[in-house]
Amino acid sequence: MFRDIVVPLDGSGLAEQALELADWIAGECDARLHLVRVHVSWPGQYADEDRAPRAGDERYLELLASPRREARQDVRVAVLDGSVALAISDYADRVNADLIVMTTHGRTGNERRRLGSVAAVVAHHAACPVMLVRAGERSTAPFDHIVVAVDGTEQPEAVTSMALQLGMLGHPAFRIVHTLAPAGALELIPAGGGTARPEQTRAEDHVAGIAARLRAAGLRAEVLVTVTESPAHAIGAAARQEGAGLIVLPTRLDAASPTFAPSLAEAVLHQWSSPVLLLKQT
DSSP, X not given: OOOEEEEEEOSSHHHHTHHHHHHHHHHHHTOEEEEEEEOOOOTTTSSGGGHHHHHHHHHHHHHHHHHHHHTTOOEEEEEEOSSHHHHHHHHHHHTTOSEEEEEEOOOSTHHHHHIIIIIHHHHHHOSSOEEEEETTOOOOSSOSEEEEEEOSXXXXXXXXXXXXXXXXXXXXXXXXXXXXXXTTGGGSSOTTSOOOOHHHHHHHHHXXXXXXXXXXXXXXXXXXXXXXSOHHHHXXXXXXXXXXXXXXXXXXXXXXXXXXXXXXXXXXXXXXXXXXXXXXXX
């Protein structure tokens, strides 16, 4: 289960929208909540080493922490220094965080650059998973349905372990979606009958193994293998069909991978409004 959850904040109501989901997960897991804000200073703007604005950062975090502590929630606050994304990921590593929950727009244009410069960098550098909540959307908690997207390149044990942890949060139903590249799609079932091509067989075995582990733990799990030119569209369609409250994306560090975090996460967030959990793969 999750024990330490980091929530990056910047003083805006948009960033604070991640708090509702983080609060719920922390309550379910009896986890410690870390509210952090990166202090932004401008050389020569303030005397005495920015003490006044830094105190404002601290007051802001304490204002959010106070009612949670009164409700007997374990909350820590920290004002960080440095590059925003790196400061967040470094702090999460230092406290051995199990999860980062943060808000992102998940759209295009300037907001795409914002995703790439903050959330994607955090996901790339932090050792723990990152849960992205799209600004302006209310998350569904508890998660009644969870879509787990795979493509055969991820580590099945890591995916299964995370799914089992998420399964403790309200015992949701899972849909394991395996997307296949369109190359050779017409050969999926040979003309005139026959057996499935090896790629499909491997995909079916892959998702069946994950689903079997979840069912053995008493969780509901269904599978879907689909050929698509757009993994994001297929994942979004599955999420809509299931009414998914969360989408899990195992992501790799290789930018050439179809599950590279920034592009696929952004596209999925554009397709569907539910939070996306980026599960880092090495």
